[in-house]
Amino acid sequence: MRTIRCPECGKRFVGSDNIVMSLMNTLNHKECSNFHPKVILDEGTYKGITDKYSFFKDYRIVN
Ligand SMILES: [Zn+2]
Numbered sequence: 001m002r003t004i005r006c007p008e009c010g011k012r013f014v015g016s017d018n019i020v021m022s023l024m025n026t027l028n029h030k031e032c033s034n035f036h037p038k039v040i041l042d043e044g045t046y047k048g049i050t051d052k053y054s055f056f057k058d059y060r061i062v063n
Helices: 046-052 054-059
Strands: 018-022 027-029 040-045
Touching: 018 046, 040 046, 046 054
Parallel strands: none
Antiparallel strands: 018 027, 018 040
């Protein structure tokens, strides 16, 4: 399983982290994000977002 790091704080996401996804399909922690609200495409937990979008399937948390 691959993981993604938050580009702002550098920490790897865990399943329960609250994250935001931009129009560019980049992920940031919600609390780290400096995205303008207009570029936020979706938000939720890391597990929820990676389960929802097929292009994140290699990054899903499986357990
Ligand atoms: Zn972060």
